[in-house]
Amino acid sequence: MEQSKNVLIIVPAYNEEESIGRTLQSLLHTTKASKYNIDICVVNDGSKDRTAEIVQSYPEVKLLNLPYNLGIGGAMQTGYRYAYESNYQIAIQFDADGQHNNEELNTIIEPLKNQEADMIVGSRFVLPTEYRGSSMRRIGIVYFMYLLYALTKQKFTDPTSGFRAINHKIIKEFAHRYPKDYPEPEVLIYLHKKGYIIKEKSVKMQARQGGASSITPFKSLYYMIKVTLSIIMQKVIKE
Amino acid sequence: MNITILSFAIVIIFLFVVIESVRRGILETKYSLLWILTCIIMAILSIGTTLLNSLAELLGIFYAPSLLFLFGLLFSLIIIFDLTRRVSQLNHKLVTLTQDFTLLKQKLSEQDKIDNEGSQE
Numbered sequence: 366m367e368q369s370k371n372v373l374i375i376v377p378a379y380n381e382e383e384s385i386g387r388t389l390q391s392l393l394h395t396t397k398a399s400k401y402n403i404d405i406c407v408v409n410d411g412s413k414d415r416t417a418e419i420v421q422s423y424p425e426v427k428l429l430n431l432p433y434n435l436g437i438g439g440a441m442q443t444g445y446r447y448a449y450e451s452n453y454q455i456a457i458q459f460d461a462d463g464q465h466n467n468e469e470l471n472t473i474i475e476p477l478k479n480q481e482a483d484m485i486v487g488s489r490f491v492l493p494t495e496y497r498g499s500s501m502r503r504i505g506i507v508y509f510m511y512l513l514y515a516l517t518k519q520k521f522t523d524p525t526s527g528f529r530a531i532n533h534k535i536i537k538e539f540a541h542r543y544p545k546d547y548p549e550p551e552v553l554i555y556l557h558k559k560g561y562i563i564k565e566k567s568v569k570m571q572a573r574q575g576g577a578s579s580i581t582p583f584k585s586l587y588y589m590i591k592v593t594l595s596i597i598m599q600k601v602i603k604e
Numbered sequence: 605m606n607i608t609i610l611s612f613a614i615v616i617i618f619l620f621v622v623i624e625s626v627r628r629g630i631l632e633t634k635y636s637l638l639w640i641l642t643c644i645i646m647a648i649l650s651i652g653t654t655l656l657n658s659l660a661e662l663l664g665i666f667y668a669p670s671l672l673f674l675f676g677l678l679f680s681l682i683i684i685f686d687l688t689r690r691v692s693q694l695n696h697k698l699v700t701l702t703q704d705f706t707l708l709k710q711k712l713s714e715q716d717k718i719d720n721e722g723s724q725e
Contacts, residue, residue, distance in 0.1 A: 427714075431706050435699055443703045450707065545699070 371402035372474060373453040375444030377437060378420070378461040379410040385461050386419050389426055392459070395467040401474060406447060407461070410440040438545035449540035457530045465528045469568040473530040482564040483535050484556060486521065487528035491567035501585050509550055512593060516600050517557040522565060524550045535561060544599060547592045554599045607669045611650040619643035638686060642679040649675060 374392060378385055389405065396403035406427040407420045411434035420428045429443050441458060448456040455477050459465050465487070473485040490506070509524045527549055531539070535556065544551035556563055622639045625631035631639075649656055650672055660668035 427710065429706050429710050431702060433702070435702060439699045439703070442699075443706055446703055447707055447710070 370453045372455045373448045374405045374457045374459050376407045376459050376461050377440045378407050378416050380412045380414050381461040382414040382416050384463045385416055388461050388463050389423050392467050408440045408444045410434050438548045442543035445536055445539040448536050454533050455530055456536050458527055460527045464570050466569050472566050472568055477530055477532050483532050483561040484563045485530045486526050486565050487568035488523035488526055488565040489570050490522040491565055505589055521553055546595050550596055551599045608650050608653055611672055615643050615647045
């Protein structure tokens, strides 16, 4: 009997030629040793560098090559649609820049397997870890935590974390509809409104291994205002 | 020159441009309707001085032609809003189309891989 497809790791990548190779190498290493049946898929979001070429040199990795840049929301949704059409049970978002720790994959897969929650968000702040972001970044994260708490009455200590796993129900939901602009915090509101169970698990994260954050200090205030607006809009948006 | 006559002249020229654009196929008919409606209402308001004056009096406006600017501005806002809505719809369609295209391309290359492996055996 053919084994049903298990877990899909979705790696969104935009101009990540410096770090994508290393990230994939270590991911492949982990997934081969894992007890779960894990596939990896990279969504190349219209990169202008050699990202796609590098991904192609790993034949086990599936490449979804977007012809032009859709932004993180559109790119992730492409991955979720692929997961839905290929009938995966669990999908994991994993950043290409090497911030996320592949040893933590089990930490976020297990609670989904045990059906404790519909979505697991890997958080740097549930327990104290060595993670040190810039102070501006930490102020932003705390701010969003309180904003989301005011709107959902649930505490998300790391609302912008891009390390998260979802089950088949939410894969279907996201394949149909996924917030475009600032998906990480918006998704939390969206799913909370629909009554799904979201839980956080403590994970370790490294500082990025290469490439640059899309959020520069100069843009952070502007970013915070925009995200605040889209989070509040997400709260009032019609289904 | 009187402001009412000037604005009437501008509106008529504009109406002509709109109709000509539709005739040449540059502007789609369904999008031209709002523009034509705007032109007609503006034309009536700018030439019908008595209508404009009584409307201004009704609304408590001392200088009647300023009502023309108000209507002009309002119509512009409505049309711009209508446009941003259409742009949003188009954007949504484009994103879905791009994703469909990418997923199909992936399926195709996967199929090619399987075929190649089959032919090598």
